[in-house]
Amino acid sequence: MRLLLINGNTTAAMTERCRATAIAAARPGTEIVAVTASRGPRVIATRTENALxxxxxVELLAEHGGDCDAVLVAVSFDTGLDALREAAPCPVVGMTEAAVHAACLLGGRFGFIGPGEHAFGIYRDVLExxxxxxxxxxxxxxxxxPEDYLDPAAIVDTVVATALDLVRHGRAESLVLAGAAFAGLAAEIQARVPVPLVDGIAAGVVLAQALVDLRPMRATVGSHALPPxxxxxxxxxxxxxxFAGERS
Amino acid sequence: MRLLLINGNTTAAMTERCRATAIAAARPGTEIVAVTASRGPRVIATRTENALxxxxxVELLAEHGGDCDAVLVAVSFDTGLDALREAAPCPVVGMTEAAVHAACLLGGRFGFIGPGEHAFGIYRDVLExxxxxxxxxxxxxxxxxPEDYLDPAAIVDTVVATALDLVRHGRAESLVLAGAAFAGLAAEIQARVPVPLVDGIAAGVVLAQALVDLRPMRATVGSHALPPxxxxxxxxxxxxxxFAGERS
Amino acid sequence: MRLLLINGNTTAAMTERCRATAIAAARPGTEIVAVTASRGPRVIATRTENALxxxxxVELLAEHGGDCDAVLVAVSFDTGLDALREAAPCPVVGMTEAAVHAACLLGGRFGFIGPGEHAFGIYRDVLExxxxxxxxxxxxxxxxxPEDYLDPAAIVDTVVATALDLVRHGRAESLVLAGAAFAGLAAEIQARVPVPLVDGIAAGVVLAQALVDLRPMRATVGSHALPPxxxxxxxxxxxxxxFAGERS
Amino acid sequence: MRLLLINGNTTAAMTERCRATAIAAARPGTEIVAVTASRGPRVIATRTENALxxxxxVELLAEHGGDCDAVLVAVSFDTGLDALREAAPCPVVGMTEAAVHAACLLGGRFGFIGPGEHAFGIYRDVLExxxxxxxxxxxxxxxxxPEDYLDPAAIVDTVVATALDLVRHGRAESLVLAGAAFAGLAAEIQARVPVPLVDGIAAGVVLAQALVDLRPMRATVGSHALPPxxxxxxxxxxxxxxFAGERS
Amino acid sequence: MRLLLINGNTTAAMTERCRATAIAAARPGTEIVAVTASRGPRVIATRTENALxxxxxVELLAEHGGDCDAVLVAVSFDTGLDALREAAPCPVVGMTEAAVHAACLLGGRFGFIGPGEHAFGIYRDVLExxxxxxxxxxxxxxxxxPEDYLDPAAIVDTVVATALDLVRHGRAESLVLAGAAFAGLAAEIQARVPVPLVDGIAAGVVLAQALVDLRPMRATVGSHALPPxxxxxxxxxxxxxxFAGERS
Amino acid sequence: MRLLLINGNTTAAMTERCRATAIAAARPGTEIVAVTASRGPRVIATRTENALxxxxxVELLAEHGGDCDAVLVAVSFDTGLDALREAAPCPVVGMTEAAVHAACLLGGRFGFIGPGEHAFGIYRDVLExxxxxxxxxxxxxxxxxPEDYLDPAAIVDTVVATALDLVRHGRAESLVLAGAAFAGLAAEIQARVPVPLVDGIAAGVVLAQALVDLRPMRATVGSHALPPxxxxxxxxxxxxxxFAGERS
Incomplete structure (x- = not known):
């Protein structure tokens, strides 16, 4: 199967990190087609950039989605998820949505960690x-x-402390670490916390594979039918x- | 005060209808600056068009928002509302959000009517x-x-029947009629239903005026602070x- | 327009403070008619006083509501709000309800601060x-x-500390400061917190004005129809x- | 034990019906002290009457509550419940609250039936x-x-049809029949529906007895501590x- | 009346403690029939033991439930509650469920305290x-x-500190102390906290008595009808x- | 990978149908190990049978789970799911839980169809x-x-009509068809409804595979840590x- 990984940030280095994480998570036979937005924010960190x-x-989907089996939204705000899901001929998952569903399937309540004070409320909306x-x-x-978004290794200690607080005082039984910026750090952090840490890209890949395996019919009515x-x-x-309506 | 009414549809006739409704709702001294998107969907009716x-x-805001006192999102999906609210230096309201808040302030539970089966789930998300x-x-x-979106007069009977069903069986005590397409029909429908019918554009205008009157401070932290x-x-x-950061 | 401000406390000094705040918030042309209960609690701070x-x-409404365009309940428990809304021929808003709606229209989640440990649970019910x-x-x-209820200036520092805690740890993006007792302190506190502080009286005035501008029909069915x-x-x-039934 | 049954309606015949139902539900040794408001609405059926x-x-409580072991609010809107609970030295239950809790303790979801279209929204608030x-x-x-409020026997058929609809289509597994007006009809209706029908007065009596048996400490902090x-x-x-503060 | 108290733990000493608490809570005339599981976990403290x-x-119910008037589930996870409620010919209450309902009937929000970090999530599910x-x-x-489960007296100080924290910072107005292990300690702890402390066994007894007094019909349809x-x-x-179907 | 499919019913024919569906859904390389309870209900259809x-x-897990990579609970009540999840050394999914998560990942709200009036409330609890x-x-x-549980083919028409009603009036955008009894009918029904129909066994298989692919750490704290x-x-x-505690 071909999995289209859409990075809405215009930073190709982030796409590469996501691609590497995706390849490590994918099973043999899954091809990761990772594409990067050619215009827009360098790193999406605000509501306005999200909108831009x-x-x-959507254009990346139109260009690259034709022969893909599933789409993974590789922005931790699940940017454009509902539109991509409506427009794509195949299953679409968001990386944060995927992580949350996977965490819940592991059992218990999850703790959520995201980067940046400004983003707290944006992630709240994503979660709701x-x-x-x-x-x-x-x-x-x-x-x-700002530099942490390109090289977040220095903040692993802080992430671990935050995670342990969610486990000890919030009684979290799993953790979702949001932010494409953290892609690649999961293993290091996981080794230091006592509950499963779910990475959005990895969760997105395995759930996208699962939905493809499920071979679901495409709805022909409702708000996720293909747009006419x-x-x-x-x-x-x-x-x-x-927008070709009922395509064959 | 100057109220920037942003129509995200590229159909200028819709902007005109919204402008007329807004002017009728505005108090003396409120200037309605109505702008129309120059590219994008003719009429936003799907999730994909919403994204496009x-x-x-946001560009319209950047071009026209500088000397406005408030912004009204004149798309019934409240398209881009959170981004515009973050980016604008002044209060921003969405027409559907405004109608729902106004309906609740009148008392009791509200019924919601929107156009088009495909849009039901989109409006559900807006409401949530x-x-x-x-x-x-x-x-x-x-x-x-399709033609009803430009001339919805023929469907007044259907809207009234739907409204009465929400009142009689759903026990709605007010009604929100969503869809820029319905702008201008409120009076005719109101005359035939026994509970207040709240029009999104009118509610948006009066609530935007109220927020301007309130002279709220702009948050400098959190997800609605101005983007840095x-x-x-x-x-x-x-x-x-x-994106000028802390502007003065 | 004439706005009837009903203070359910029997302390005229509180009415005066509310009236001053209301006048400062009102637009030109809005007349504030502020009335004080002639019997009942000196200051409503318990559930029992609320009931008394x-x-x-309601009697104040019967006496003074005849030629008013809107009513503002100037008790931060929104005392009697649903009854006044049913009985009044015009829109009615509660000061706390108004502040909460206004805060939400500014974006993000709000923090709520009220006076007195005993009142915490009462405000919880109001919020729910x-x-x-x-x-x-x-x-x-x-x-x-007790003396703070008449001269709360001394506790501004405490309010600011409480507010900052809600912003920093609760991630509040706006604040509602409840209690008629705080009327008049909003500006001083606002200057020291980084998110908008919404005053109930001011919010009540601007939202009452907005509802009057909206010219909503009066429901003739449901639990907010005029009582028969x-x-x-x-x-x-x-x-x-x-209780005149269908009045003309 | 002495159970004070407070009828907030000024119709003594309603008090008598409630007293009879209460006596039938009470265990030996429970004395029912039923009192009727001496001023106020003849029958509480609107929000305004509720407020009046x-x-x-509260005055009835002050007059008669001194030597009682529990209080039952015999108005199906649970009128003044939170105030009476704060002010009374003993447990207080509302008849509708009691019926809902009892229904839930029997298992499954409950259906709710109340009299009068105007009251639907009032009961909704009570339920919330x-x-x-x-x-x-x-x-x-x-x-x-109007005459049904004094002699509701004629509407048993309608109540039964309504109840069966809630069971068959709403999948209700128990029923709460609200309204002091229905006091005394429970047995007749129960015989014709396949799930337990919970009467508010009866439920209020047995739950009040249970709370007395529990001998709960009185809270000395919080919003249900005795008013100072x-x-x-x-x-x-x-x-x-x-309002004697910490009474001994 | 005969109240069947089912202890799903195989530790007879726990049954004895529960029986003593139940007898102290019961009114004269209520006979407590306390039975202990003959196989299964010594002390139920995990999800797996709960299942085992x-x-x-259910077998204990089949053996002993025939001539009982009500059943009390004396495991603080309310183990098997829904099954016992379906299968028993009489009302069934769980000890934690009973405590929560009783706490709510006393007014305000309740704090919940349970033993053991592993059990936090299990109790969360019970509460939901x-x-x-x-x-x-x-x-x-x-x-x-482990020894505390047999003699919890040593931890009274810890329970009291936990309770006071829930009151002071969580604004709890009542407390539910879960865990059959705590049976018998309620009085000592209650003396040191300022809000009512509800014991599950005591609440279960008085609510079971209340439901028996209510003489509810047995549902013949729905998920709590007797199993066919x-x-x-x-x-x-x-x-x-x-499983005798419609038994007479 | 080895997927242990646990049928809690004692009807081997049901296990066979589930196994066939599971094999059809599984990817190459997934071995389905399907086991049947040797004692208990023939077909689990009540709360009591669920408990039995x-x-x-749990015993089946102890016997067969040692060398499996994931567990699928093949009872549509997700019987024992939380206990199995705690006790198993590997991921565990319930068939109904899996179907609901998969449906949500496809977008929009789902409709739920289950067999038997008695089971409605049981499924409601599962969903909550x-x-x-x-x-x-x-x-x-x-x-x-009763015979439909062994050969449900005859009721396909009824299922389709029920499904279409959920789509047309409930605006469902996907459907979950619960009940091991329906295993094998999904394709036939899917062909006649316009939204994706999610089969619990198939969803359970693909999501179990996904969780195995994710290689999540096992929590060592919280209510899903291995029981000590x-x-x-x-x-x-x-x-x-x-119950070996911290196993290696």
């Missing part, structure tokens, strides 16, 4: 949309300096592929 | 984000043909105005 | 009735001595005005 | 305050003519008994 | 099934050594008594 | 424990005769394997 990245991500708030043991922030033919103005023609 | 419209709406689900008496759909200086790639330079 | 004040507040609990970042108490003709025993005749 | 009755009910909404299978209305000494203006002196 | 105990508890989560002020753990005739394989024949 | 089956399922109630579009029952050494009385010695 969405359209570009997923719908598993009664399983949230606590949500914490790891403060990050619609009229667009001044947008790249490639988007037309997504 | 968001970035253009607002956070007043315990006040939702029921959500119904009015099926619409950030690096964008390949986007219109005007967007830079929104 | 309600009937007197409003229905925006998923937006509550945290609820805190400021302990008060009913039989009362041993109560002041003026209350009869509220 | 509350103060009078109780906090067991996830156990609500459905809420229905039985329309009533407070200053009242122009109210009957008997109310002073409720 | 359930079938044995009860359905009164909006009334939960906080949930805390008292760490216990069913085919079992390799189980003790006494269980057949529970 | 649990201990036997999963924690995705805000995504539940509706829950319906398909009435079944505990003392059992009169139970099969094989259970001792599950």
């Amino acid at each position: 990245a969405t359209a570009a991500m 949309r997923i719908g598993l708030m009664s399983k949230l043991a606590g949500q914490s922030v790891v403060e990050m300096r 033919a619609r009229e667009l103005v001044g947008l790249p023609p490639v988007l037309g592929r997504l | 419209a968001t970035a253009a709406m 984000r607002i956070g007043l689900m315990s006040k939702l008496a029921g959500q119904s759909v009015v099926e619409m043909r 200086a950030r690096e964008l790639v390949g986007l219109p330079p005007v967007l830079g105005r929104l | 004040a309600t009937a007197a507040m 009735r409003i229905g925006l609990m998923s937006k509550l970042a945290g609820q805190s108490v400021v302990e008060m001595r 003709a009913r039989e009362l025993v041993g109560l002041p005749p003026v209350l009869g005005r509220l | 009755a509350t103060a009078a009910m 305050r109780i906090g067991l909404m996830s156990k609500l299978a459905g809420q229905s209305v039985v329309e009533m003519r 000494a407070r200053e009242l203006v122009g109210l009957p002196p008997v109310l002073g008994r409720l | 105990a359930t079938a044995a508890m 099934r009860i359905g009164l989560m909006s009334k939960l002020a906080g949930q805390s753990v008292v760490e216990m050594r 005739a069913r085919e079992l394989v390799g189980l003790p024949p006494v269980l057949g008594r529970l | 089956a649990t201990a036997a399922m 424990r999963i924690g995705l109630m805000s995504k539940l579009a509706g829950q319906s029952v398909v009435e079944m005769r 050494a505990r003392e059992l009385v009169g139970l099969p010695p094989v259970l001792g394997r599950l």
